[in-house]
Structure formats: C-alpha cells, structure tokens
Amino acid sequence: MDTRRVQRGPARIAYAAWGHGPAVLLLASLGRGAEDFFEVAPLIAAQGFRVLAPDPRGIGDSEGPMTGLTLYDLAEDAAAVLEAEGTGPALVAGHAFGNWVARALSACRPELVRGVVLLAASITQNLDPAVRASIDGSFDPALSEAERLGHLQRGYFAPGHDARVWLTGWHPPVARMQRAATAATDQRWRRCADRHATLYVAAALDTIAPVPTEAALREALGDRVALTVIPDAGHALLPEQPAATAAAVVAFAGRADAARHGRAEGPAIPRIGA
Template sequence: MTMLKRSVACTLIVILLLIAGLIVVLQDRRAEAAAGTRIVIGGPAGDLVYHRLGQGEAVVLLPSFARSAADFNQLAQALADAGYRSLAIQPQGIEGSAFGSLDVSLADYAADIAAVLDAEGVATAHAVVGHAYGNRVARVFAVNHPERVRKLVLLAAGGGKPPPPDINAAIRKAVFGFDGAARDAAIALAFFAGETVPAAWVKGWYPLAALHQTRATTAQSYSSWSHGGSAPMLILQPADDTAAAPADSEKLATQLGERATRHVIANAGHALLPEQAEAVALHILRYLDTPEER
C-alpha cells in the first residue's frame, strides 16, 4: 500500500470512528415507562404524547431538561390518590412527541400544554408543575395563557443565569457522555445531594431533545417570562441545588411578594424528585388544596 493510500485509509477510519462516536452520544437513553394511560394527540408540532393518571381537576406536569415525564411517576400517583388528574407531558423529541421547527422557543413548548388541555376538555388547569427546565415552560405558559392556569408550582426553579461552569460541564456529560464512572460522578455532582445516582437517572436522557430545548431557551429574554404572569406560585427549592442556586429562587420569591410561597427541601439536589418524593408531594398537595384568594 502506498503512503497516499495509507493516509486515505487512516483518514477514513478516523472519520468512521468520529461518526460512530457521534451516533453513540446522540442516542436516547430511554426512561422507564411513564405512569398512567399513554395518549397521543395532534399537537402544534405533530404527534404529542402525554400520560393521564387519575380523575378530577387537571394538574399538568412538565419534566426537567432532556428528561422524560417518567420522572413524575411517584408524584403523578400521589396526585391521583388525592383526587387529581395528572397530565404528564412528554416534551418534543421524547418518547413519541414530535420535534417542531428548529426555530423554536419556549412559547412552542407552552403551546403543547394548551393542546393537551384542549384534548382533555379542560378550560383552566388547577395547576401547572414544572421541574427545572419545565419550570421555564410553566412560567411562559402562565404569561401567554393566564386564563388557563390557577396555580404554578416550580421545582428547582432556575433560568435567571446559567449554572457555574463546572456544573454546566457535568450536565453536558450527563446528557452526552459515555457510560461509566466519570459520567455517574457528573450526574451526582449536578443533580444529587448524595453520591448515589438512582438507575432511573443513569438512563432517561434524550440528547437531541437537549439540543432542541437549548435552542428554545435562548429564543427570548428571561425578563419576558420570569414573573410567570399573575398566578399564585409555589417554589420548592432543593437545599443542595448546584444547578439552580437557592439564592436565585429566594430572589424570585422576594420579587413576586405575596404571590409566591417558597419552601426549601433539605437533603436534595437539582433532581429533587427521586431524593425527596414524599416531601415534594406533601408540599404540592397542601398547596393545591389551599383555597384560592379572590
């Protein structure tokens, strides 16, 4: 083999290895099945999947960055047991929900909430619950459709500023990194108070959805939706949150005044739900059962 042929062969091998690596990092690490009846409707972007559990007043559940509605399984069951109808929405690009345009914004994700409520025959949701990234979508929905939500619940609420560089890097490794001890350590650093990462959080990541959601986040200013419209708001802040610092949600609650109720959940990181599922459910149910002031 001539030197030129060897060079071309080596180049092709490198290209193939790069393509193989790219395919691996962009593959979905599929979550467990979300609780409840799986329903597919025609949404603004195409097929839109959500999971209904229970009967009664509607409570919409919006998962975290690049995560599935399955993260809410315990909370959805607690809501159903308490007489509510949980509607856990699979974000675009996750578990059957279609991607919309690449020219996407948080308003497009908020429009999916309206489509689900329409499909359920619900004029106004009793509450919209958003975890981490989902809290942004919840607030945008309340700004764009104030008549369609009575209460907001924000879990690990961020959005005002990006996480510190080391936490940002850990989040990227969680979504795009190769399986192994280094990735597990990154997930623990960015999302958990302890060092143990539940199996459900080793999997349950959707890289292409992460890219789509990142684009949506940058399409409008934080100030245009941070206030979350006029709805009353419960903020549940993990005490050990490294991605959305407790000081940020404290500042938000102060700015909103009497509209906002804030509780700090001990021994919990940004993931919050797997570490303190019972505490989260207790606070949310207590808040949802509180009569609204007129």
C-alpha cells in the same frame, strides 16, 4: 396510568394521565420526559387530581419540528394537552428546565393556569461553568458510565442518593432543542408570580439551583410567591423525595385556588417548609 396523544398542527404530543379531578400538569427537566414523574404523579392523583405529564417533542411518541421554536411553542404543546382533556385551568408544575415552560405557559395562556409550582428551578439562566459542565456531562454519550455518574452525583443528587437511576432517560437532541428555544424567547415569561400564585419548591442540597432568598424570589418571579424547602434532596428531587414533592404540590393546590379567587391570607411569602 393511561397514555394519550393530541395533535397540534405539525406536532403530536403524547402524555401520561392519572386520576380524576382538577388538573395538575407536570413538565419535565432538560432533555427528559414524563417518566420522571412516574413515582410522583400517582401520589398526587390519589389526593383527587387529574395528573397529566406530557413528553416533549422528540421523546417517546411526541414529535414535531425541532428548530425555529421558542418557549412559547413548547408551552403551547402543553396547552394542547390541557385543552384535549377539557379539565379547566390547571396547576402547572415544572421541574428544573420544565419550570421555564411552566412560566411561559403562564404568560402565553394565562386562562389555562390556576397556579404555578417551580420544582428545583433555576430562576435565572446564569450558571457556574463547573455546574454547566456537570449538566452537559450527565448526558454526554461520549463519556464513560463512570464519568457520567460522577457528573450526575455532583450536579443532581444529594449525598447518599443513588445517581444511577438517572443514567438513562436522557435525550440530547431534545436538550439542544430546548436550549435553542429558550435563547430565542423574549423575557415576558419570567415573572409568573405577577400573573399567578406561585410555589417555589427548593431542594435543600441543590448545587444547580441553591435555595434562594425570599428577596431573590420576589425579584425574579413577582410578589405572589411562596417558598418550601425539601430536605435531603438535590436538583434531581423527584427520584430522591417523591412523597415530599407530591405533598408540596397537593398542599399548594388549595392555596392557589384561594389566591386565584382573591381569598389569599397571610404574608406574601410564607415559608412552608424548613
């Protein structure tokens, strides 16, 4: 792993990089950084890809204005990484909240995207209040470790998985910035599958983003979307099933290239997993 930085106006974006080949850009969840991909990224890179994982503003060495932003500003931060690397269009994968940044990048910089992967992604912003409470409680410093662990287990992790791996790595000011940026953004970013071939990677036991129907995917994202379901995983997904997550991204890379060049075959939404 190599660590690099790129300047974009008043913002400086630090990112981790692995491997060589076509670019795969990985965007982290709400209030979390590139370290979430430290198991997944090397597995993807080993299959012949240049894997890039930026830290959002406010995490690590990434910094910049934290107010007055939209999702497009966060997407342009990610675009700066791709432009600095000069790798050509990337397969862009966003985990949880990162899926919204990935979709915004598809909208505002389509020339930098060759396909989109949504990992345990909420395709709407409508959450059950109890689920929202577990999300907020997971990184609330006023709560005890036991209380936070309970929220993490209920909201993010499948039964039998150790939620303690996510007791650290949370950045509440970043989460607040990301939520405000989302609220300030128009709606044109949503339907990424109208612009790029898209893979939705569902976690079978996800309580925050339950496995969607194919009809719901089409309605929310567009017609060019495929679905795969990873068993024995919750919304956290990455620490629970890193090998399966990496395999899903790698398998889709070739399909995205084929779709981009008009060679896609088969039904609009094949179910890749079970």
